[in-house]
Amino acid sequence: MEITVNELIDRCRTVGLRRTKALEQLLSTLLESPRPMTLAELAESPLLADQCDKATVFRLLQRLENHGIVRRLGLHERAAYFTLLLHGRHHDYLICTRCGSIEPVKAACPVHALEEEIRKTTGYRDLYHELEFFGTCPTCA
Amino acid sequence: MEITVNELIDRCRTVGLRRTKALEQLLSTLLESPRPMTLAELAESPLLADQCDKATVFRLLQRLENHGIVRRLGLHERAAYFTLLLHGRHHDYLICTRCGSIEPVKAACPVHALEEEIRKTTGYRDLYHELEFFGTCPTCA
DNA sequence: GTAATTGCAAATACTTTGCCACGTA
DNA sequence: TACGTGGCAAAGTATTTGCAATTAC
Numbered sequence: 001m002e003i004t005v006n007e008l009i010d011r012c013r014t015v016g017l018r019r020t021k022a023l024e025q026l027l028s029t030l031l032e033s034p035r036p037m038t039l040a041e042l043a044e045s046p047l048l049a050d051q052c053d054k055a056t057v058f059r060l061l062q063r064l065e066n067h068g069i070v071r072r073l074g075l076h077e078r079a080a081y082f083t084l085l086l087h088g089r090h091h092d093y094l095i096c097t098r099c100g101s102i103e104p105v106k107a108a109c110p111v112h113a114l115e116e117e118i119r120k121t122t123g124y125r126d127l128y129h130e131l132e133f134f135g136t137c138p139t140c141a
Numbered sequence: 142m143e144i145t146v147n148e149l150i151d152r153c154r155t156v157g158l159r160r161t162k163a164l165e166q167l168l169s170t171l172l173e174s175p176r177p178m179t180l181a182e183l184a185e186s187p188l189l190a191d192q193c194d195k196a197t198v199f200r201l202l203q204r205l206e207n208h209g210i211v212r213r214l215g216l217h218e219r220a221a222y223f224t225l226l227l228h229g230r231h232h233d234y235l236i237c238t239r240c241g242s243i244e245p246v247k248a249a250c251p252v253h254a255l256e257e258e259i260r261k262t263t264g265y266r267d268l269y270h271e272l273e274f275f276g277t278c279p280t281c282a
Numbered sequence: 283g284t285a286a287t288t289g290c291a292a293a294t295a296c297t298t299t300g301c302c303a304c305g306t307a
Numbered sequence: 308t309a310c311g312t313g314g315c316a317a318a319g320t321a322t323t324t325g326c327a328a329t330t331a332c
Contacts, residue, residue, distance in 0.1 A: 016311085017311085017312095018305085018306055018307075018310095018311060018312065019306075019307095020305080020306080020311095020312065020313085022312085022313075023312095038296090039296080039297080040295095040296080052313070052314080053313070053314050053315070054297095055297095055298080055299085055313080055314070055315080055316095056312080056313055056314070058297070058298075059298095059312080059313085060312090062298095063312095072217070073217075074215030074216060074217045074273075075215060076213070076214075076215045076271070078295065078296065078321080078322075079295085079296060079297090080219075080296085080297085094259060094263065094265065096265070097267075105255075105259065107255055107258060107259070109255075110251050110252055110254065110255050111251055111252060111272065113251065114246075114248055114250075114251050115274060117248060118235060118246065118248070118274055119276075122235065122278075122279070123278075123279035123282075124235065124237070124274070124276035124277060124278055124279070125276055125277045125282050126238075126276050126277050127274055127275070127276035128274070128275055128276070129272065129273060129274045129275070130217070130271075130272070130273050130275065131252065131270065131271070131272045131273075132215075132270060132271050132272075133256060133259055133265070133268055133269070133270045134268070134269055134270070134271065135260075135265035135266055135267050135268035135269070136265060136266045136267050137263075137264075137265055138263070138264040138265070141264075141266050157286090158286090158287095159285095159286060159287070159330085159331050159332075160331075160332095161286095161287065161288085161330080161331075163287085163288080164287095179321090180321080180322080181320095181321080193288070193289080194288070194289050194290070195322095196288080196289070196290080196291095196322095196323080196324085197287080197288055197289070199322075199323075200287080200288085200323095201287090203323095219296085219297075219320070219321065220320085220321060220322090221321085221322085283332100284331105284332090285330100285331095285332090286329105286330085286331075286332095287328105287329080287330070287331085288327100288328080288329070288330085289326105289327095289328085289329095290325105290326095290327100290328105291324105291325090291326100292323105292324085292325085293322100293323080293324070293325090294321100294322075294323070294324085295320100295321085295322070295323090296319105296320085296321085296322095297318105297319080297320075297321095298317105298318080298319070298320090299316105299317085299318075299319085300315105300316090300317085300318095301314105301315095301316095302313105302314095302315100303312105303313080303314085303315105304311105304312080304313070304314095305310105305311090305312075305313090306309100306310090306311080306312085307308105307309090307310095307311095
């Protein structure tokens with residue numbers, strides 16, 4: 001059930017992206033990360049730091065987002081966060097407003113029914129949602 | 142049940158803020174707006190445009206946020222959004238990823254139970270959440 | 283009178299683009 | 308070869324701060 005980097009790359013290739021070192025390393029890094037990462041974090045991560053420029057990572061993320069492979073999240077910080085769009089991955093987060101730690105919420109997401117209702121009543125298409133909980137974590141309290 | 146600007150100002154004064162023209166106009170503007178507004182939107186709004194500098198609006202919002210009178214939202218744009226923190230106001234939004242329109246979701250928010258559960262199981266304090274739905278609005282589709 | 287508030291200008295932070303060289307198919 | 312991709316540097320957009328002047332209390 002675990003998806004591999006190679007499968008991800010195949011998916012990228014089918015949408016027209018080329019297999020480059022930077023793409024491989026970026027996908028690996030995103031796949032390993034338990035939480036969304038910022039452009040800066042990605043560009044400075046071990047696999048990418050000496051590998052390529054921040055602009056390259058930016059443009060890769062842009063392409064991946066356009067093809068629905070990566071999603072850009074707000075998460076309240078000034079910087080945007082990026083995460084792979086995979087079935088079975090958590091997409092709700094619990095964020096400490098003091099130290100900024102981000103962890104996925106383990107429980108099932110309770111908004112699907114509402115999302116369905118919105119789809120029906122408003123006529124919006126391609127709906128998805130973003131849900132974050134903010135608070136002070138036990139360590140900071 | 143409608144809260145007035147004067148009541149808001151009273152609330153500000155009790156937390157130590159001074160009654161200034163800029164504060165009054167900012168609160169009025171936020172109170173009138175059916176949706177969160179960015180710093181730029183606020184600074185350029187009719188009541189504030191000729192009244193004060195953007196830095197002033199910024200610092201006011203900062204103070205109001207510190208005192209729990211205003212909340213800063215992500216909403217996916219590069220700019221942050223601000224909204225008054227009032228009982229009975231909607232806090233979930235439906236956002237068009239094409240034209241950027243933002244409207245409050247009318248239905249009841251279904252995440253309170255989960256929020257309560259997170260409070261109990263994780264020990265996070267002062268919890269609140271942010272929920273947004275993204276999609277293509279009927280006009281853009 | 284005193285401390286909070288403001289305006290202006292400058293500094294930061296993060297993102298995005300231009301242009302030409304390079305690598306993949 | 309052809310076109311997507313990459314590096315570097317610069318521009319763009321939004322936020323944040325320093326400091327002296329002003330204003331509310």
